Each structure stands twice: as C-alpha cells, then as structure tokens.
Amino acid sequence: MSKAVLGFFPYVDKLLRAAQRLKDAGFTDIEVLSPIPIGHEIEHILGEKKNPVKYFTFFGSVAGFIFGTLLALGSAALYILPRYGKPIWPLTPTVIITYESTILLGVYITLIGFLIFGRLPCFRERTYDIKISIDQFALLVRAKKDRLIQVEQIIREAGAEEVKRVDEK
Amino acid sequence: MAHQQQGTSNISYREVNDDVIKSMTETGRGFYLVLAVCIVGLALTFGLPWAYQIYVGQGVTGLQSPEYWGLYLTNFVFWIGISHSGTLLSAILFITQTPWRRSIYRSAEAMTFFSVVTAATMVFIHMGRPWNFYWPFPYPNQREMWTNFQSPLMFDVFAIGTYSTSSFLFLYFGSIPDLAAVRDRVTGWRKRFYGALALGWRGTDREWHLLQKAYTFCAVFIIPLAVSVHSIVSWDFASSKIPGLNKTIFAPYFVIGAIYSGTAGIITLMVILRRALKFEKYITKVHFDKLGMLLVVMSLLWTYVNVTEVFTGWYANTSYENEALKYRMFTTPSAYLFWLMIACNAFFPLLYIFRKIRLSIVASLLISIGINLGMWIERFLIIETSLPRKFLPFMWRDYHPSWVEWSITAGSFIFFTSLFVLFVKFWPSFSIYEIKEDIGIPMERKGR
Numbered sequence: 001m002s003k004a005v006l007g008f009f010p011y012v013d014k015l016l017r018a019a020q021r022l023k024d025a026g027f028t029d030i031e032v033l034s035p036i037p038i039g040h041e042i043e044h045i046l047g048e049k050k051n052p053v054k055y056f057t058f059f060g061s062v063a064g065f066i067f068g069t070l071l072a073l074g075s076a077a078l079y080i081l082p083r084y085g086k087p088i089w090p091l092t093p094t095v096i097i098t099y100e101s102t103i104l105l106g107v108y109i110t111l112i113g114f115l116i117f118g119r120l121p122c123f124r125e126r127t128y129d130i131k132i133s134i135d136q137f138a139l140l141v142r143a144k145k146d147r148l149i150q151v152e153q154i155i156r157e158a159g160a161e162e163v164k165r166v167d168e169k
Numbered sequence: 170m171a172h173q174q175q176g177t178s179n180i181s182y183r184e185v186n187d188d189v190i191k192s193m194t195e196t197g198r199g200f201y202l203v204l205a206v207c208i209v210g211l212a213l214t215f216g217l218p219w220a221y222q223i224y225v226g227q228g229v230t231g232l233q234s235p236e237y238w239g240l241y242l243t244n245f246v247f248w249i250g251i252s253h254s255g256t257l258l259s260a261i262l263f264i265t266q267t268p269w270r271r272s273i274y275r276s277a278e279a280m281t282f283f284s285v286v287t288a289a290t291m292v293f294i295h296m297g298r299p300w301n302f303y304w305p306f307p308y309p310n311q312r313e314m315w316t317n318f319q320s321p322l323m324f325d326v327f328a329i330g331t332y333s334t335s336s337f338l339f340l341y342f343g344s345i346p347d348l349a350a351v352r353d354r355v356t357g358w359r360k361r362f363y364g365a366l367a368l369g370w371r372g373t374d375r376e377w378h379l380l381q382k383a384y385t386f387c388a389v390f391i392i393p394l395a396v397s398v399h400s401i402v403s404w405d406f407a408s409s410k411i412p413g414l415n416k417t418i419f420a421p422y423f424v425i426g427a428i429y430s431g432t433a434g435i436i437t438l439m440v441i442l443r444r445a446l447k448f449e450k451y452i453t454k455v456h457f458d459k460l461g462m463l464l465v466v467m468s469l470l471w472t473y474v475n476v477t478e479v480f481t482g483w484y485a486n487t488s489y490e491n492e493a494l495k496y497r498m499f500t501t502p503s504a505y506l507f508w509l510m511i512a513c514n515a516f517f518p519l520l521y522i523f524r525k526i527r528l529s530i531v532a533s534l535l536i537s538i539g540i541n542l543g544m545w546i547e548r549f550l551i552i553e554t555s556l557p558r559k560f561l562p563f564m565w566r567d568y569h570p571s572w573v574e575w576s577i578t579a580g581s582f583i584f585f586t587s588l589f590v591l592f593v594k595f596w597p598s599f600s601i602y603e604i605k606e607d608i609g610i611p612m613e614r615k616g617r
Contacts, residue, residue, distance in 0.1 A: 011613040035182060035350075036605045037377035049378045057386045071307060072318040081317060093319045096401065100327040103394045107335045107387050111342055114383035118376045120345075121368035128371045130353035133346075135182035135611075159613075 004142040006127060007155035008162040012038055015137045018158030019045045022141060025154060029142035033132045053113040060109025061102050068101030069094060127166045136161075142168060180450060182611075185604050189347070189597050190354050192446045199445070200594065207587040215580025218573045219294055227297045229573045236556045236568040241295035244581050246548040247430070248288035249329070249402050250423070251541070254431020255281030256336045257395035260388035269459050271603035272451045275347075276442060277435045278340040279596065283588040284434075285333040287581050294577060321404045328401040332394055339387050342380065345370050347597040399427040406551065413493035413555030418481070422474045426544060429467040429514070433540035436460050438589070440534045442598065451599055454528045461527030464540070468518035475515070489560055497554040506546045513543030 009015040015032070022030055023045060032042050043049065072094040080088055115121070132138055139160075141151045152163050222229050232239045255277040262270035293299040305326045307316050316323055349367035352360060370376060403423035406414040416422070436457065443452040479498075482490045498507050517539050520526045527533070553568050570578075592598065 010611065012610050013612045013614055032374040033372050034374070034377070035346075035372060036602050036610065037381055038610060039374065039378050039381065041610070042374050046374070049375065051378070051382050053379055053382045053386065075307060075316070075318065083317075083319060086319065090319055093324070096324045096397075097318055097327055099397060100324075100331045100394075103335065103390045103397075104327075104331040107331075107338060107390050110383050110386045110390075111338055114342070114379050115368075118379045120370065120376070123364075123369050126369070126371060132372050133350040133353045134186050137611075 002142065002168045003145055003148055004127065004140055004166050004168045005148055005151045005155065006129070006164055006166050007139045007141075007152075007158075007160035008129070008131060008136045009138070009158075009160050010136065011159070012041060012137055014159035015139055016041055016045060018139055018155050018160065021154045021158060022139070022151065025150065027141055027143055027147075027151065031140040031142075033128070033138040033140060035133055035135060035137070038137070052117050053110060056113025056116075057106055057110040060113075061106035063109065064102040064105030065098055067105060068098035071101065072097040127168060140166075180604075180608055182605050182608065185599075185601050185608070186350055186354065188448070188451075189599050189601050190351055192448075192598065193351065193594060193596075194355060194359070196594065200590070203590055204587075207583055207590055210583040211580060211587055214576045215584055218576040218580070222294070222297075222573050222577075223299070229571055231569045231571045231574060233566065233568075235559045235564050235566060236553070238552050238556060239568060240549070240570045240574040240578050241291045243545070243549045243552055244578055245288050245291040245295070246402055246423075246551075247545050248284045248291065248581065248585070249399060250427035250430045250544060250548070251434045252281045252284035252288065252332070252336070252431065253395055253399060253424075253427035254435055255279070255284070256332075256339055256391050257281075257428065258432065258435070260339070260391040260395075263388045264385070264392075268607055269456055271600055271607045272448075272453075273435060273439060273456055274603075275340070275344065275596075275600045276438055276592075276598050278336065278343070279589065279592045279598070280431075280434060280438060281336045282333065282340055283585055283592070285329065285336060286588065287585045289329065289333070290584065291581065321401065321408050324401045325405060328394075328398045332398045335387070335391060335394060339384075339391060341366075342387070343384055343600070344597060345380065346372060346377075347601045350601050351597060395427075396424055399423045406555075411555050411559055412487070412489035413482075413497070413558070414551070416478060416481075418474060418478055422478060425467065425470045425474055426547060429464070429471050430541050430544035432460060432463055432467060433537040433544070436464070436533050436537035437541070440530055440537075442593070443530075446593065446598070448599065451604060454530075457530065457533050458524070458527045461521040461533065464518050464536070465521045468515060468521075468540075472515040475511075489558075492558050493555055496558045497550055503550060503554050507550060510543045510546040510550065513539040514547070 007018065009018070012034075019030060019032070019042065030046060032038065032046075039049070073089055076089055082088070127140055129136070129138065139155060141155070143151050148165065152165075155163050230239060230241075259270065259274040259278050262274065293302055296302065305316055305323060316326075345367060348363050349370035349372070352363035352367045355363060400420035400423065403419040407416055407419035409415060439452050439456060439460075443449055479494060482494050497503055517536055520532065520536065526536075557566055557568050559565070
C-alpha cells in the first residue's frame with residue numbers, strides 16, 4: 001500500500017496551475033479526475049496521451065473484413081447452391097456481408113480496446129470521491145512518502161479547496 | 170460551489186446531476202399510470218392477438234396470394250426508418266461538434282435501439298413460427314440448410330444485427346460516465362445496479378481520453394452503417410421484379426425517408442420528454458428551431474425523390490408500371506392515403522420555413538406526428554399497392570388487413586412507448602457530462 005495526495009479544485013485553471021507546478025517540481029505520476037473531459041487543457045501540461053484504441057479499430061475492421069468474406073464465400077463453397085446461372089462464388093452479395101461484418105467487428109474490437117486500456121471494468125476499491133462526478137476536479141499525485149508534504153503544499157498554494165492523503169492499493 | 174452558466178439558462182453542474190437523477194429516482198403517480206396503461210395495452214393489442222395468430226395460424230391475417238407482405242412488413246420498414254435518425258444524427262452531430270446535440274442525443278440513441286427492437290418483433294410475428302427465428306443465422310447443422318448469402322433477406326439479418334448491437338453499444342458506452350454519476354448518488358439495489366453498469370468509472374484523464382477516441386471511431390462507423398441498413402431494407406423490395414418495387418432509386422429514397430421520419434420522431438419525443446420530465450431548461454426552443462430547419466431540408470429531398478420515382482415510372486410507359494402508379498395515385502382507397510401522405514410529408518413541413526412555427530411546441534408536435542403518419546402510409550403504399558397489381562390482371566387481388574394485423578400494428582406503438590417509459594426511469598435520459606460541457610469548463614478567471 002502506498003500513499004498519495006488527492007486535491008480538489010473548483011476551477012480547472014487552478015488545477016492546471018497545480019499540475020504545472022508539480023511537473024516542474026519533478027513529479028511524474030499525476031492523474032486528473034474530472035466530471036467532464038478536459039483532455040485538451042491537461043495535455044498541454046502532462047503531455048499528449050497515446051491512443052492505442054486506433055490499432056484495435058484497424059485490426060478489428062480487418063478481422064471483420066476477413067470474417068465476412070470467408071463466411072460468404074466459404075459457405076458458398078462448402079454448401080453449393082446453384083441458382084439459375086448465377087455464380088457459385090458471387091461477388092456483389094459478398095461485398096454486402098463483408099461490409100457489415102467489417103463494421104460489426106470494427107465497433108466491437110474498438111470498444112474492447114477502450115476497456116482494456118481504460119482498465120475497465122474494475123470493481124476493486126480505488127481512489128475516488130463522489131464529488132468528482134458532480135462538480136469537483138481532482139489531482140491525484142503518487143510520490144515517495146518524504147515528498148508528500150511538498151505535493152500537499154503545491155496543491156494548496158495553487159488553490160485547492162480540499163487536500164487529503166489517501167492509501168493507494 | 171456553483172458553476173453557473175453564463176447566459177440565460179444559468180444552470181450549475183450540481184443542478185444537472187440533481188435534475189437527471191431526480192427524474193430516475195422520484196416516481197410520481199403519472200409514471201405508474203402510463204406504465205399500467207402500457208402493460209394492459211400491450212397485453213390486449215399485442216400479446217393476445219399474437220398468441221391467437223400463433224395458435225390458429227397465419228390464416229387469421231389478410232395475407233393471401235399475391236400479397237404475402239402485409240402490415241407486419243410495413244411496420245418493420247417504418248420502425249427501421251424511425252431508428253435511423255437517432256444514432257445517425259447523434260454520430261453526425263458528434264463528429265461535426267454541434268453543441269445543441271448534447272441535450273437530445275441520449276434519448277435519440279435510445280429511440281434508435283428501441284425502434285430496431287420493435288422492428289425485429291415484426292419480423293418474428295411475420296414469420297408465423299417465431300421459434301424458428303435462428304434459421305437465418307449461419308451455424309453448422311445436420312440438415313445442411315446453410316444460409317443463402319445471396320438473398321437480400323440475409324443482408325437484412327446482417328445489417329440489422331450489426332445496427333442494433335452497434336447502436337446499443339454506442340448508447341451504452343456513451344452513458345458510462347453518467348451511469349457512474351448515478352451510482353454515486355443512489356443507494357440500495359440501485360447502487361449495485363448502476364455500480365455494475367458503470368464498470369468502475371472514475372473519470373480519470375486516461376478514461377476520458379480513451380472513451381472519446383473510441384466513441385469517435387464508433388461514430389465514424391455508425392454513419393455508413395446506418396446508410397447501408399436502410400439501403401439493404403430497400404433492396405428487399407428493389408431487388409425483386411415487381412412493378413412499383415423494382416426501382417434503382419429505392420436505396421437513397423429509403424435512406425432519406427428514414428432520416429426524415431427519425432428526425433420527426435425525435436421532435437415528438439422531445440416535446441413529450443420536455444413536458445413529462447420538466448426539462449424545459451435543457452430542451453430549449455433552439456433545439457426545435459434547428460431540427461425544424463433540418464426537417465425542411467429533408468422534406469424537400471423526400472419530395473424530390475418521390476417526384477423522380479413517379480416521373481421515371483411514368484416515362485418508362487410500360488403497362489405494368491402504369492397500372493402500379495394508377496393504382497397507387499388515382500384508385501381509391503389508396504389514392505386517399507397517397508394524397509394524405511403528400512400533404513403530410515411534402516406540404517405541411519414547409520410551414521417550418523417560418524421561424525415562428527419552428528419555435529412553436531404545439532406546431533412542432535403536430536407536424537412531426539403528421540410526418541410520421543405520412544411515412545407510415547408511404548411504407549404501406551410501397552408494399553400494399555405493388556404486390557396486388559403484379560403483371561397480369563388474373564394475379565390481381567386487393568389486400569385487406571385483418572383485425573389481428575391492425576391490433577398488432579397499434580401494439581407495436583405501445584411496445585415502443587413501453588420500452589421508452591422504462592428507459593427514462595432506468596437510464597439517464599440526458600447526457601449529464603455533455604450538458605456540463607455545454608455549460609462550459611469552470612475557470613476562475615472567467616468568473617465561473
């Protein structure tokens with residue numbers, strides 16, 4: 001179990017100020033918890049986040065494309081069904097089935113990517129406060145024990161309304 | 170603390186949470202009354218007639234040669250059409266970053282999902298033997314009755330299956346932050362229920378970042394998917410050789426009609442939700458104004474494709490096509506329905522050109538209901554005036570739907586309403602976090 005500091009801010013500019021000062025002081029394990037997305041604002045300070053979900057989208061779509069093609073063409077080959085002069089391996093209907101399955105698996109696997117990298121679902125107790133889902137913006141800073149006082153001081157000076165120490169499991 | 174919106178509505182973040190969660194947790198007599206009416210109505214108009222049809226057989230319907238596609242498929246196409254604007258409009262407005270989307274999109278997405286479910290029930294009812302519903306799914310079996318992927322009906326299975334699951338996931342994943350907000354405010358079984366649905370969401374910068382990326386990718390997928398779904402539904406008809414159905418314009422015609430009826434459906438729902446949940450400060454006249462303008466555009470497009478359809482049929486000048494057009498446009502009783510449809514869909518919506526009409530809630534309600542009445546008639550006429558006039562006169566036979574079909578048709582509307590009534594009670598019907606985004610990020614230097 002390690003210690004961390006959780007500071008609540010009513011205003012985002014105060015939170016950003018605190019985040020900047022923490023970063024300047026050499027703290028790197030900083031997490032923002034907020035009731036709305038403030039990605040653009042925080043990325044300027046904490047750096048741009050990677051987007052691994054796009055790879056899931058791409059490979060999901062490719063998997064869907066292959067699945068749809070194999071399903072339509074493969075089943076036509078396995079279960080031969082002559083239809084008054086039409087080809088056994090028809091291209092046009094295959095395109096439609098492939099199109100739909102590309103989207104289907106694209107959507108599914110994108111969302112699986114979101115769950116994996118967002119570390120969801122997670123039902124064990126984690127640092128959180130219900131005020132965050134209402135109107136408070138919070139900074140969660142993990143640091144060595146001897147530097148926690150410094151973290152609290154920076155957060156308070158930046159204008160946090162409440163600062164508390166929390167146990168991180 | 171209060172994050173006050175600069176402007177007329179003056180809403181705080183806390184107020185948004187309070188209002189939406191209150192609509193879910195505080196239940197008045199009106200809700201129970203509506204729910205009771207829905208349950209009784211559903212049993213009488215939907216459940217019992219369907220049970221009777223299963224027990225006696227499809228003979229209780231008015232379906233006979235050459236008309237084997239009756240009211241059930243009219244309803245199927247109608248509900249698929251209604252489903253279109255919800256998720257599609259939400260996705261388009263999300264990608265174009267349109268701010269007025271935020272108050273309406275959650276209900277619109279739910280409308281999509283419930284419409285698709287309602288449409289699916291029509292297919293089961295039309296089947297006659299609904300317990301064989303799994304036959305179109307591709308699975309290895311001993312009978313070697315493998316699915317025929319060249320059939321437009323199989324395209325339907327794939328398109329609607331993809332659309333319904335994608336729409337549901339789009340709705341669910343977009344709701345996770347709001348489900349977490351509800352989790353944080355409720356107790357007892359609700360806490361466990363919403364806790365499970367929220368998946369442990371905390372609102373970290375990583376979670377927001379990934380959700381927004383995933384949601385954007387899904388929105389990009391949803392737009393071509395929605396277009397493909399109604400195109401494929403149109404090919405159920407257009408890929409046949411029946412006069413009146415075999416039209417190359419059917420795919421764009423159906424897509425335009427679907428967006429048109431879906432947008433009108435959103436307006437009807439907005440009026441009802443605004444009144445029932447007292448959400449006047451979230452669904453403002455701006456929403457009616459914008460959607461009214463969209464309806465004018467859709468009305469003009471719909472009129473254009475209708476004129477094109479009739480013109481090309483008339484210009485072809487084949488006896489089959491001429492008879493199909495004459496039967497639809499000038500032979501009673503279908504002629505009454507045809508011209509009522511034209512009035513509802515081509516003329517009355519033009520009233521939306523006037524800003525005063527767009528801002529009028531009563532006018533919006535009447536016009537939007539009129540549009541969907543017209544769109545239902547359109548689907549009815551497409552099916553019910555083509556098949557009874559198939560080629561030679563010895564094949565002609567008028568279609569008269571039975572009371573069972575009419576009852577189940579009415580029941581489908583009650584079914585949809587019931588699902589929606591349950592939705593507003595169990596799901597945040599407005600996006601809490603996006604309305605907050607609309608209010609603005611609280612900055613001290615801005616005075617908020």
